Amino acid sequence: MYRRSLFGLAAALAVAGTSLFAQDMIKIGAIAPKTGPLAGGAVVTQWPNVRLWVEEVNARGGLDVGGEMKMLELIEYDDKTNPGEHIKLAQRLATQDKVDFVVAPYGTGFNIATAPIYGKYGYPMIAVSAITDKMEELTTRYPNLFFTLGTTTAFVDGLKEIMIEQRDAGEIGNEIAMVNVADAFGIELADRARELFGEAGFDIVYDKSYPLGTPDLSPVMKGAKDSGAKAFVAWSYPPDSFGLAEQAIIEDLDVNLYYSAVATSFPAFKGAYGNKINNVLGAGGTDVDNPAIAAYRKAHMDITGEVADYWASANTYASLQILEQAIVGAATLDREVVTQYIKDNSFETVMGELSFTNNFSNTFWSVGQWQDGVFRGVKGSNVIGAVPVRAKSGWSE
Amino acid sequence: MLDILVSGLLLSGTYALVAMGLNLQYGVARIMNLANGEVLVLGALAAFWLYTTAQISPILTVFLVIPVAFIGNWLIYRFLLRPLVRRSKSQGALEVDSILATFGMSFIFIGIMVSIEGGFFLYKYLSEPISILGSTTSLNRLVAFLLAALIAAALYIWLHYSRPGVAVRAVSVSTEASGLVGINVPRVSALAFALGGTITAVGGALISTFITLDASIGVVFTLKALIIVIMGGVGEIRGAIVAAIILGLVETGVATLVDPGLTLAAAYFIFVIILLFRPQGLFGRRAV
Numbered sequence: 001m002y003r004r005s006l007f008g009l010a011a012a013l014a015v016a017g018t019s020l021f022a023q024d025m026i027k028i029g030a031i032a033p034k035t036g037p038l039a040g041g042a043v044v045t046q047w048p049n050v051r052l053w054v055e056e057v058n059a060r061g062g063l064d065v066g067g068e069m070k071m072l073e074l075i076e077y078d079d080k081t082n083p084g085e086h087i088k089l090a091q092r093l094a095t096q097d098k099v100d101f102v103v104a105p106y107g108t109g110f111n112i113a114t115a116p117i118y119g120k121y122g123y124p125m126i127a128v129s130a131i132t133d134k135m136e137e138l139t140t141r142y143p144n145l146f147f148t149l150g151t152t153t154a155f156v157d158g159l160k161e162i163m164i165e166q167r168d169a170g171e172i173g174n175e176i177a178m179v180n181v182a183d184a185f186g187i188e189l190a191d192r193a194r195e196l197f198g199e200a201g202f203d204i205v206y207d208k209s210y211p212l213g214t215p216d217l218s219p220v221m222k223g224a225k226d227s228g229a230k231a232f233v234a235w236s237y238p239p240d241s242f243g244l245a246e247q248a249i250i251e252d253l254d255v256n257l258y259y260s261a262v263a264t265s266f267p268a269f270k271g272a273y274g275n276k277i278n279n280v281l282g283a284g285g286t287d288v289d290n291p292a293i294a295a296y297r298k299a300h301m302d303i304t305g306e307v308a309d310y311w312a313s314a315n316t317y318a319s320l321q322i323l324e325q326a327i328v329g330a331a332t333l334d335r336e337v338v339t340q341y342i343k344d345n346s347f348e349t350v351m352g353e354l355s356f357t358n359n360f361s362n363t364f365w366s367v368g369q370w371q372d373g374v375f376r377g378v379k380g381s382n383v384i385g386a387v388p389v390r391a392k393s394g395w396s397e
Numbered sequence: 398m399l400d401i402l403v404s405g406l407l408l409s410g411t412y413a414l415v416a417m418g419l420n421l422q423y424g425v426a427r428i429m430n431l432a433n434g435e436v437l438v439l440g441a442l443a444a445f446w447l448y449t450t451a452q453i454s455p456i457l458t459v460f461l462v463i464p465v466a467f468i469g470n471w472l473i474y475r476f477l478l479r480p481l482v483r484r485s486k487s488q489g490a491l492e493v494d495s496i497l498a499t500f501g502m503s504f505i506f507i508g509i510m511v512s513i514e515g516g517f518f519l520y521k522y523l524s525e526p527i528s529i530l531g532s533t534t535s536l537n538r539l540v541a542f543l544l545a546a547l548i549a550a551a552l553y554i555w556l557h558y559s560r561p562g563v564a565v566r567a568v569s570v571s572t573e574a575s576g577l578v579g580i581n582v583p584r585v586s587a588l589a590f591a592l593g594g595t596i597t598a599v600g601g602a603l604i605s606t607f608i609t610l611d612a613s614i615g616v617v618f619t620l621k622a623l624i625i626v627i628m629g630g631v632g633e634i635r636g637a638i639v640a641a642i643i644l645g646l647v648e649t650g651v652a653t654l655v656d657p658g659l660t661l662a663a664a665y666f667i668f669v670i671i672l673l674f675r676p677q678g679l680f681g682r683r684a685v
Binding site for chain 1: 400404407408411507508511517520524526533534535607609612648652653658660661
């Protein structure tokens with residue numbers, strides 16, 4: 001009964017565009033959460049970009065594959081934030097829907113969990129929303145898997161650089177308060193941060209974790225406040241990034257550096273807290289003044305009706321541009337040839353020119369900051385347009 | 398110490414809001430409603446949606462939610478659950494049937510909510526600091542707590558001092574005996590189910606002012622509600638409130654004094670202890 005109801009719903013949610021000329025289409029399969037704990041992030045970062053890309057390509061008349069224009073047909077499924085469900089659906093995409101290419105899943109764990117099944121069918125997977133230090137090991141084992149958003153160490157390093165700068169500027173001392181969400185993502189980042197911050201001479205005076213979905217984060221924030229540290233770091237997920245910001249405002253947390261990880265870059269973060277969150281740091285970032293990014297953000301707004309998030313949205317779109325250029329460049333739908341093309345070439349994307357070394361693209365933003373209503377990149381790897389970091393002062397409008 | 402007391406009590410107000418509705422539905426109408434959390438999130442979605450599109454205050458939304466939720470839940474009971482009640486031969490069979498039916502219903506609710514808003518219900522309302530006995534907290538939590546207290550008091554008085562309230566309590570004790578003394582059991586059950594759903598939806602609207610929810614988070618609240626209802630004793634409003642207060646204080650105490658990572662463990666520890674020594678719940682009646 002349980003399985004059947006799940007399956008029925010999955011089938012109902014499947015949006016399979018039917019066409020009489022299916023052989024002239026390139027079938028693109030996309031599986032990501034529409035429900036479950038990661039849905040709130042996926043509907044901001046993943047889904048709008050998939051739709052934007054498909055619409056834009058089709059508006060241009062499709063992709064030129066060896067002299068023949070082919071339109072894109074999108075087949076999308078909801079994995080319910082359940083890896084088992086995702087693997088079942090991936091099997092379905094490959095064997096029943098017979099899609100030509102896939103959009104990589106949303107979330108680090110999902111990309112790792114599904115690499116074997118997508119690999120088995122030879123799909124190139126250009127992962128975006130996946131951050132880990134185990135990339136080398138993973139890409140050796142799954143040569144079809146590509147990473148584009150950076151490593152755990154790079155994210156901690158970006159923040160560490162800022163902390164050192166702010167310490168030198170006298171804004172913060174050696175003492176920092178650090179919290180993390182008690183799941184794989186938060187634990188891996190906090191572990192790495194303990195090492196790297198310690199090496200840099202920082203003293204983590206408040207170091208606690210909290211379970212995902214904690215309804216009341218006020219004890220966490222009160223503890224951080226009582227520690228007296230002038231820097232606050234949270235390796236957090238949505239919705240606790242929002243909950244922590246709310247408590248910081250309520251408690252009037254007196255810090256000169258405030259960082260929360262995922263979802264700080266969401267437009268809704270600013271939408272809810274207005275200018276109170278001015279100078280808050282977060283994971284990601286982008287350069288809105290870059291003409292390519294500006295044009296992309298405008299198209300995102302025009303076509304999806306949503307403001308693009310200030311981090312992985314652009315990377316997600318860039319990953320689809322890579323897939324697009326690789327299909328056109330290889331002039332075939334043969335997945336093996338396209339995968340090899342991705343490895344051997346560089347691509348013009350909204351993130352600039354991207355290429356892969358050992359399946360890893362080393363161009364990404366690691367830390368951004370809300371500055372007067374815009375979340376700007378302040379630290380990154382091979383990116384231009386980083387702005388200087390500002391110190392946080394107070395939580396008034 | 399005062400911090401723990403104030404934060405803990407405010408959190409227990411939230412928990413009471415979550416649990417009172419399920420308690421009526423399970424304790425009186427005998428429906429183990431697994432879509433309870435989704436009804437709560439529907440209330441939250443209404444508050445979020447009206448606030449972001451029309452700047453309607455969530456407090457006002459509460460009064461809009463009341464009639465809609467009452468009628469909606471009454472219809473659900475009348476047309477979806479009554480047939481199950483009628484055909485079930487025993488309490489056990491009804492529980493299994495209602496669990497399956499409401500589990501399916503929860504997916505329908507999630508699907509509806511995702512089609513309206515797939516992202517986070519993120520908005521700010523009364524998110525101002527306020528000091529109580531020297532401990533800082535937010536105004537929206539305090540407002541939700543006061544309204545929770547008001548709802549609990551009203552519910553308690555209604556159940557104990559009004560005729561329909563007594564009928565509801567009678568049905569919660571025994572459906573057969575209530576029928577024998579002339580109580581219209583199907584009607585009282587429908588009333589209790591609709592009232593329970595209404596309280597849950599109102600709770601959702603209030604909770605959404607200080608907790609960021611999304612369409613899929615309902616199950617978290619269903620589980621919390623279930624723990625509180627079973628801890629307090631099925632069908633006992635007092636029990637649910639006392640259990641909510643215990644849970645709120647324990648979670649806040651552990652988060653402050655020990656480690657925030659252990660709040661869940663502490664909550665389940667208390668749950669197991671109570672079940673070990675009072676399997677019928679704090680205020681529950683021993684099964685005859």
